[in-house]
Amino acid sequence: MTLPGTLRLFVNGEIVSAQGYEYDNLYVHFFVELPNQWSSPAFQQLSGVTQTCATKALGWENVAYFSYPFTLELFFTQGAESEESLPQWPVLYFEVLSLDFWQRYRVEGYGSLVLPASPGVHNLTIPTWRPVELGAVAELRRFFIGGSPELEDITYVRTPSTFKGERLSRFGFRTETTGSVTFRLYCLQQSKAFLEASAKRQCMQSVLDQLGGFSRQSSVYSVLEAFQRARRRMQEARESLPQDLISTSASTVHQLQEP
Structure with missing residues (x-):
């Protein structure tokens, strides 16, 4: 050595x-x-x-x-x-x-x-x-x-x-x-410097892998949050409509579904 x-x-x-x-x-x-x-x-x-x-x-x-x-x-x-x-x-x-x-x-x-x-x-x-x-x-x-x-x-x-x-x-x-x-x-x-450099590269690779895992998790969370926000906006928009318009549209949909 x-x-x-x-x-x-x-x-x-x-x-x-x-x-x-x-x-x-x-x-x-x-x-x-x-x-x-x-x-x-x-x-x-x-x-x-x-x-x-x-x-x-x-x-x-x-x-x-x-x-x-x-x-x-x-x-x-x-x-x-x-x-x-x-x-x-x-x-x-x-x-x-x-x-x-x-x-x-x-x-x-x-x-x-x-x-x-x-x-x-x-x-x-x-x-x-x-x-x-x-x-x-x-x-x-x-x-x-x-x-x-x-x-x-x-x-x-x-x-x-x-x-x-x-x-x-x-x-x-x-x-x-x-x-x-x-x-x-x-x-x-x-040289021992090659071993140290290899260890540093492996450590850096593990850090990058962890960061990559975190980034994948964060991307999934962001998609779910965007879906929840869109769902809440749809519910708020539905609640803001007049009740007679909602009932009329519901009856129209029911008539279209009948044979």
Whole structure:
């Protein structure tokens, strides 16, 4: 059971496939960055590497099917300073690399995804990019020797963790769009706040039901009162008529009823 003010997040994830990359024999390296107020158990691994997978032609693209499973257990504890602000969610950073027969590896793309804030099943396809150098020499080096420009800090895919300024400039940083990676995430959230909210909803529902019962009873009473008022008005109107008119109308009705 989680402590009060704590959110427990389970993620059963799967790196399904990678598609649209230039070279074969792909593998994915990934890790999870935890923002402030987030923590994980001591046994929890926050990084991993998939197996190397050969691609398969599927339509116009080459697809590598990894089906690599991973599990995350994370905790968010709300502090006094974060009560008025929305919490930041953990980010999964990953890079796609290729390895050829001569053991030459190349960076095929970088990407990131924010773990979903809602529970359930999420199928996400994340596009990737890689840094490039201008000129034919860089492409020849990449083809014959292997290797390519790499990021010193993979968190540069988003806002680097070491950046403390207000504006981040990427002017002059050249990139190239590459393929994409497909993830399947099964997210489960556990918190006492959910139980309290459910209890409040049930209490509110019972109050609404009672109010609904009262409203139905009051509507029946109002109909009966309206009928009684109409009946009294008819009796008063009958009593205010002259007696000879009442007797004449009564005799007329009696004659009409005779055969």
